[in-house]
Amino acid sequence: MRSDGYMVAAYLGLQLSEKLALDVAIGSGDADRKTGAQTKNDIDRDFYAANLTYAHWHGAFQVTGKASWLHGKEDVGDNVFAGTKLPGTGGTTKLNQGKLGAEVGYWIDGFMPYVGVAYARDTSRTKTVEPWDKTALVWSAGVNFFSLKNKITGGIGYQGESNRSHTENDTWTANISMAF
Numbered sequence: 798m799r800s801d802g803y804m805v806a807a808y809l810g811l812q813l814s815e816k817l818a819l820d821v822a823i824g825s826g827d828a829d830r831k832t833g834a835q836t837k838n839d840i841d842r843d844f845y846a847a848n849l850t851y852a853h854w855h856g857a858f859q860v861t862g863k864a865s866w867l868h869g870k871e872d873v874g875d876n877v878f879a880g881t882k883l884p885g886t887g888g889t890t891k892l893n894q895g896k897l898g899a900e901v902g903y904w905i906d907g908f909m910p911y912v913g914v915a916y917a918r919d920t921s922r923t924k925t926v927e928p929w930d931k932t933a934l935v936w937s938a939g940v941n942f943f944s945l946k947n948k949i950t951g952g953i954g955y956q957g958e959s960n961r962s963h964t965e966n967d968t969w970t971a972n973i974s975m976a977f
Contacts, residue, residue, distance in 0.1 A: 802828025804842065821847045832876070838887060839874040857904045863915070865896040890923040898935065907944060913937040917958070930961040948976035 806824025813819055828840040845868050852861045869892045876886040898915025915935040922929060939954025951973035958966040 798830065798832045800828050800830040800840070802826055802840065802842075804844075806844075816851055816853060818850045818852070819847070820850070821845070830873075833878075835879045836876055838876050841872045841874075842869065844869040859902045859904065859909065861900045861902075861913075863896070863898050863900070865898075865915075867892070867894045867896070869894075888923075891921070892919060892923070893921045894919050896935065900937065902941070908940055908942050910940045911938065911954075930963065933958040933961045950974045 804824050804826030806822045808820065808822045810818060810820040823845045824843070826842045828842065829837060830840055831837045846866065848863055848865045850861055850863045852859055854860075871890045872887070873890070874887045876883045894917055896915045896917045898913055900911050900913030902909040902911035914937070917933045917935050919929070919931045935956055935958050937954060937956045939952055941950070941952035941954075943950050951971070953971045954969070956966075956968045956970075958964070
């Protein structure tokens with residue numbers, strides 16, 4: 798199975814204190830999924846998320862702890878096999894997930910490579926035919942960049958889940974932000 802698509806999101810971050818921050822995001826996207834040589838369907842996705850982050854500096858090292866909440870919904874269109882739509886094969890899935898994690902980064906002249914691990918627990922999810930693994934470890938690594946002079950930030954990162962019996966999730970993300 799292969800899924801290709803995009804996601805667009807609005808983001809708001811608030812600095813609550815010197816070490817504590819809150820951020821929220823809401824987004825929507827679209828994807829095309831191929832489940833075989835001639836089978837495909839369209840997918841519409843929506844989500845909202847919130848993160849509470851505590852950050853502490855030790856010299857050039859930054860150690861962060863994060864508590865997160867995610868709600869996601871995915872509407873999958875009916876399968877199309879060899880150009881023929883198969884009614885009743887689509888559906889809607891929903892997920893609510895909480896996450897607690899830690900990350901360590903190292904500041905190098907405007908760049909911060911990082912590694913992290915988090916414990917994720919699915920608190921509710923649309924039932925599937927496969928057994929439901931409610932928990933996972935989420936591993937992350939990447940690099941962020943910051944240029945206050947040019948008012949631009951961004952990054953590229955990888956996340957992978959482990960400890961789930963019937964699913965595998967590997968995600969690459971990239972982002973860029975420009976202040977006006």
